[in-house]
Amino acid sequence: MSRHFSEDKVASFLASQKYRILDQNVIFPTGEIDIVASKGRMLVFVEVRYRKNFDAAETVDLKKLERIMQCAYLYTGGEGSYRVDVFACGPKGCHWYKGVRLDGCCESVEWLNLW
Amino acid sequence: MDVVKVWSGLTFGDRFVPVEIQITYGAGLPAFHMVGMVSESVEESKERVRYALKSVGKSIPQGRVMVAFLPSEVTKSGAHFDLALLHGFLKGNSERLIVGEVALDGTVRATVQSLRVIAAAYNSGTKKFICPRLPESVLKLMPDGDFFMVEHVSQLLSGETSTAVEDEGGTECQGRIGLNDVKGSGIKRVAMIAAAGWHHVLLMGNPGVGKSMVAERMVGIMPSMSNSEKLDLLASTGTLPDHRPARFTSWNSTPAGFFGSAKGTPGEVTFAHRGVLIMDEFPQYRKDILEGLRTVLDCRAVLASYGSQRLTWPADFLLVATSNPCPCGYLGHPKKVCKDSPTSVMRYLGRLSGPVADRIDMHYWVKADEPNEDVKAVEERVCNVWELQKSRWESEGFIHAGHIPGERVDELVEVGSSVRKLLDDSVEKAGLSRRERHKILRLSRTIADLEGAHDIGINHLIEAISYRQVIPWLRSLVP
Numbered sequence: 001m002s003r004h005f006s007e008d009k010v011a012s013f014l015a016s017q018k019y020r021i022l023d024q025n026v027i028f029p030t031g032e033i034d035i036v037a038s039k040g041r042m043l044v045f046v047e048v049r050y051r052k053n054f055d056a057a058e059t060v061d062l063k064k065l066e067r068i069m070q071c072a073y074l075y076t077g078g079e080g081s082y083r084v085d086v087f088a089c090g091p092k093g094c095h096w097y098k099g100v101r102l103d104g105c106c107e108s109v110e111w112l113n114l115w
Numbered sequence: 116m117d118v119v120k121v122w123s124g125l126t127f128g129d130r131f132v133p134v135e136i137q138i139t140y141g142a143g144l145p146a147f148h149m150v151g152m153v154s155e156s157v158e159e160s161k162e163r164v165r166y167a168l169k170s171v172g173k174s175i176p177q178g179r180v181m182v183a184f185l186p187s188e189v190t191k192s193g194a195h196f197d198l199a200l201l202h203g204f205l206k207g208n209s210e211r212l213i214v215g216e217v218a219l220d221g222t223v224r225a226t227v228q229s230l231r232v233i234a235a236a237y238n239s240g241t242k243k244f245i246c247p248r249l250p251e252s253v254l255k256l257m258p259d260g261d262f263f264m265v266e267h268v269s270q271l272l273s274g275e276t277s278t279a280v281e282d283e284g285g286t287e288c289q290g291r292i293g294l295n296d297v298k299g300s301g302i303k304r305v306a307m308i309a310a311a312g313w314h315h316v317l318l319m320g321n322p323g324v325g326k327s328m329v330a331e332r333m334v335g336i337m338p339s340m341s342n343s344e345k346l347d348l349l350a351s352t353g354t355l356p357d358h359r360p361a362r363f364t365s366w367n368s369t370p371a372g373f374f375g376s377a378k379g380t381p382g383e384v385t386f387a388h389r390g391v392l393i394m395d396e397f398p399q400y401r402k403d404i405l406e407g408l409r410t411v412l413d414c415r416a417v418l419a420s421y422g423s424q425r426l427t428w429p430a431d432f433l434l435v436a437t438s439n440p441c442p443c444g445y446l447g448h449p450k451k452v453c454k455d456s457p458t459s460v461m462r463y464l465g466r467l468s469g470p471v472a473d474r475i476d477m478h479y480w481v482k483a484d485e486p487n488e489d490v491k492a493v494e495e496r497v498c499n500v501w502e503l504q505k506s507r508w509e510s511e512g513f514i515h516a517g518h519i520p521g522e523r524v525d526e527l528v529e530v531g532s533s534v535r536k537l538l539d540d541s542v543e544k545a546g547l548s549r550r551e552r553h554k555i556l557r558l559s560r561t562i563a564d565l566e567g568a569h570d571i572g573i574n575h576l577i578e579a580i581s582y583r584q585v586i587p588w589l590r591s592l593v594p
């Protein structure tokens with residue numbers, strides 16, 4: 001399973017949840033955002049991680065979060081409402097961390113059987 | 116948010132400080148944080164906890180796990196918080212004090228630090244524990260304790276306690292060496308008096324006369340350690356020797372090794388608590404050690420401050436110092452001649468009259484060819500004096516003649532008028548200080564007690580005075 005495969009799976013899952021996929025693999029000076037989606041007025045910046053042997057979420061440290069937040073800021077110019085989601089994927093499925101904040105806490109976590 | 120509370124503790128000197136551990140779970144990317152002044156040694160327990168959970172088929176809960184150690188102003192160090200953390204993850208809250216290091220495979224181990232925490236906590240009134248399996252000798256010291264002992268983390272889940280008792284064998288007096296192989300009746304008597312009344316002693320003599328040999332044997336003629344003495348030693352050092360400690364130190368000791376370090380390791384003076392501390396080549400010790408030793412001898416404890424916290428280590432040892440009479444060692448030798456200049460000898464002897472020497476009651480000149488007679492029933496006589504002196508002065512706050520503070524000697528050691536006259540005359544003739552007078556009185560009391568005499572007699576006083584004459588005699592040998 002490749003990185004792009006899991007990103008595509010996540011993108012189609014989001015689409016099935018009535019999200020509009022605006023962009024994929026957007027490159028910024030501070031890094032890359034895997035998926036930019038929107039639902040209503042809310043912009044969603046999505047980081048997709050895949051690891052075969054351990055919890056992919058552990059690879060998202062506070063530094064990485066900060067970079068994603070900077071990209072989101074550059075994309076939106078700091079205007080409008082937006083949030084950051086992390087999909088931590090493994091061979092059996094994904095954890096969807098919704099609304100992750102800079103300190104690593106999030107609004108909710110959901111387990112998805114994506115493949 | 117769920118909060119799980121368990122509690123553990125740490126030691127500060129010999130004092131127990133309870134530590135509350137709060138485990139909070141929250142939604143978020145996986146993280147395992149520890150807060151509350153945790154040192155690296157506590158940080159390392161994260162990995163041990165992770166693996167130990169794996170050993171029972173569990174893992175750290177998903178999400179953000181925050182572990183807070185309270186009170187936050189005290190630095191937490193040591194590996195003994197592992198078991199408390201694991202209990203928090205596996206079983207949740209507990210009102211018992213939880214102490215123990217856990218290996219990667221889930222085995223629970225008793226470290227020196229955990230033994231110290233358990234003993235100090237018991238001393239301060241804690242009775243219920245979850246801990247590693249403790250040896251029978253340690254359990255015996257805490258008869259009121261309720262110990263849930265676990266050898267493996269899995270027992271936290273099963274609730275089964277470890278009942279197997281370590282077989283230690285041996286008898287109380289195992290390994291005790293008396294004075295039998297010490298040669299010389301004089302030195303044996305000095306050892307007996309010093310041990311009986313807890314009088315610090317300075318043994319002087321030419322090289323090779325066996326000054327330090329007797330020192331180690333003095334613990335062998337003292338009564339066995341009481342449970343509370345053992346518990347104090349366990350709480351402050353984490354060690355439980357079979358018999359009273361005899362600690363040998365050398366002149367190149369560092370202050371940290373000698374008195375203990377602020378980080379929490381006790382020094383030699385504490386390892387020698389309620390035993391003997393031997394200072395070999397006493398005049399050559401560093402000045403800062405000799406200076407510090409004065410307060411330790413007066414307080415019978417090491418008082419230190421660490422940040423804003425005051426810290427106390429027990430250090431009630433019997434000091435046995437040894438010294439040559441001069442730099443070359445041969446002053447006073449029957450055949451050899453001292454090659455030192457008079458000034459260097461006087462400077463050397465001068466170091467024996469500093470603040471520490473002021474607290475040494477007995478001086479003795481050790482000779483190679485003393486007559487050697489057996490001293491009978493030494494242990495029994497020493498034991499009787501201990502009981503007698505304890506019953507006499509315990510209400511005053513001390514249990515040995517050697518503990519009587521200078522300002523109370525005249526009040527607590529009574530002498531008849533004829534003895535007093537001889538004492539006053541001798542003091543005046545020799546120009547002795549008040550301190551010297553107090554030492555003579557304390558020693559006379561112990562000597563009289565050893566002889567089973569109610570009143571201090573002339574012969575007791577004369578013997579006591581003889582233990583103050585070594586240095587004046589050596590000075591008289593210098594041209």
Ligand SMILES: [Zn+2]
Pocket residue numbers: 441442443444445446453454455
């Ligand atoms: Zn000499």
